[in-house]
Amino acid sequence: MLYSQSYYSYYDGKKIYYKSSENYIIKFNDETVQSQKEKLLIEQAFTKSIKRIESIDRLSILALKDEFIDKNLDMLSYIQNDYDVDYLSPILLNEDDKIVGCFTDEFIVKLKTNKDISILLNLCHKYKVTIDRQYKYDERTYFIRMFSNKEMTSMKLANLFYETGFLNILNRTFCFSQSKELMIHFIINNGQSIISAKMAAKGP
Numbered sequence: 001m002l003y004s005q006s007y008y009s010y011y012d013g014k015k016i017y018y019k020s021s022e023n024y025i026i027k028f029n030d031e032t033v034q035s036q037k038e039k040l041l042i043e044q045a046f047t048k049s050i051k052r053i054e055s056i057d058r059l060s061i062l063a064l065k066d067e068f069i070d071k072n073l074d075m076l077s078y079i080q081n082d083y084d085v086d087y088l089s090p091i092l093l094n095e096d097d098k099i100v101g102c103f104t105d106e107f108i109v110k111l112k113t114n115k116d117i118s119i120l121l122n123l124c125h126k127y128k129v130t131i132d133r134q135y136k137y138d139e140r141t142y143f144i145r146m147f148s149n150k151e152m153t154s155m156k157l158a159n160l161f162y163e164t165g166f167l168n169i170l171n172r173t174f175c176f177s178q179s180k181e182l183m184i185h186f187i188i189n190n191g192q193s194i195i196s197a198k199m200a201a202k203g204p
Contacts, residue, residue, distance in 0.1 A: 009155060010162050010169060018100060020090035022048070024062040025102045026079070033069040036131040037083050038131045058086070067200055087146070089153070105147070106132065110168045111140040119166045126158055 007018040028034045038050050046068040053059045080088050089102035124131060134143035146154050161167050
């Protein structure tokens, strides 16, 4: 396994780093070309396997061959740019090799005060993302959606938002889970980050 310092999020004001596994969640941006793109990927030297998640449109699990795991950042960039992908995320592990989740095209932020909405709007404009919706149980909590950004993942962008000092990241940029069962639950729920007070409160 590769311990990659390119993957981190904030928890209690500290950076927490994650390992990337050989498995990736990949979401294609057009289901009409998904089969064709999967076939092209399986023919690549770096691909061990690719399996479609039948219950969810456009989502598959891609596994890298062992010798390519240490080149995962290069693989991310190559696949993201050449295979019509909405997002691509390694399934991340903690230091005990337990699954903690993966990032998607969405992350959740909470304003420290209602007045900070202008800061959030400016950040969204700067990075060309959108406020997808407001959390109905908390008027200061918002879901931020990215659209096929080739230059930045939602994890990196959420970290940039947090580093302004005006925002909290409720789910620490992606859906955390403490077991394979929760990881499966994450996939079944359309690959979206799930807001949960219980999950958000858990440490790494």
